[in-house]
Amino acid sequence: MTNRWAEWLRRNGTTRFDMARKAGWDAFVNAAPREPLERLDRRQIAALDEEELEDYNEARIVWNANLPTVQTPQLLAAYAVFEQVLASGRRDGDRQRGSVVVSADAGRGKSTTAQQFGRDLHRRICRREGALTAEGHQRWPVAFIPLSAGMTLKGLNQKILEFYGHPAAARSSTSSLGSFAVDCVLSCQTRLIVLDELHFIDFRHRHGIEVSNHLKWLANEMPVTFMYVGINLAERGFFDDGLAGEQAIYAQTSRRATRCTLSAFSLDSDASHAMWIKTLRALEGGIVLAEARPGMLTDHAREIFRRTQGNIGSLTNLIDGACLLAITKGAETIDADILAAVVMDNAATRSAAR
Ligand SMILES: Nc1ncnc2c1ncn2[C@@H]1O[C@H](COP(=O)(O)OP(=O)(O)O)[C@@H](O)[C@H]1O
Ligand SMILES: [Mg+2]
Structure with a gap:
């Protein structure tokens, strides 16, 4: 049985562009942005049947893993x-x-x-x-x-x-x-x-x-x-x-x-701190979870910095993992527990331990 989430996935699934070829580059260059994914609250999620829930969660995982590029x-x-x-x-x-x-x-x-x-x-x-x-x-x-x-x-x-x-x-x-x-x-x-x-x-x-x-x-x-x-x-x-x-x-x-070069973020000055917060806020605003809220990431700005050393790639990995856990554990938001539970990439883990 198909449902609107399955259809959303069909149109917006993880399109893998083979950019090493003209056709793939063309598809990337001309791809429309993903259609916005509706945010359901807990009550609406509870009303989904098993297949709908499976497809809605898959759609959210795809969505949250592909947040729009931030103009950092x-x-x-x-x-x-x-x-x-x-x-x-x-x-x-x-x-x-x-x-x-x-x-x-x-x-x-x-x-x-x-x-x-x-x-x-x-x-x-x-x-x-x-x-x-x-x-x-x-x-x-x-x-x-x-x-x-x-x-x-x-x-x-x-x-x-x-x-x-x-x-x-x-x-x-x-x-x-x-x-x-x-x-x-x-x-x-x-x-x-x-x-x-x-x-x-x-x-x-x-x-x-x-x-x-x-x-x-x-x-x-x-x-x-x-x-x-x-x-x-x-x-x-x-x-x-x-x-x-x-x-x-x-x-x-x-x-x-x-x-x-592209440097990592830093917290050395008020200005650089503000840029970090701004970037977290931009990403936070795109996340689809039932209880997503403004401040969900920015409230943990220092901890997230410690975990990622201000590296944008480690940051998107951390958010990816946190969103997945928020869905599978039913937290439906990102909080300190969820952040602590995310397994990080090697380099970031080693640096955070220092
Ligand atoms: N400006 C940005 N906004 C949002 N995400 C970004 C931005 N720049 C990089 N990322 C994410 O960080 C990750 C690493 O980026 P990538 O361009 O592959 O890094 P590099 O080529 O330097 O190794 C990717 O998942 C990418 O989506
Ligand atoms: Mg690269």
């Missing part, structure tokens, strides 16, 4: 850097664009920030300039390419071609993969290429150096702004130009990179 100060500051770097890409006749490097610890919202920005830019350009280029190619302003472990030169080119759905992606032995990639980017008039999970490249290893040199070659061949995203890239030797080649263009590419 970190995200807004990163946006400002991105805009600035892209602005310099509008200079006439200047073929080589600047690039931006987003480097920070895990769970700081690097991928989220890059994806949201990419999505907004992609939509904006398609709206203004139309779906097709003057030559009749599909316009594709933003490419999002997540790398994977053990990335080689060939693997990188294949990833780019896979994103564009280029048939040569699967062809194994070809030295022209790189120029195919350049063709895709030029014909689709791509403006921004986001390379995520760059920490998978070991820039001190032979393969990594090869990839790094190739990135610089690509940046030189394509009138595109690159966004390099990864965990602590400086420490991984991403900027060590000496390794990457003698040629002047290489050094120049590196000099054109603008660095950007």
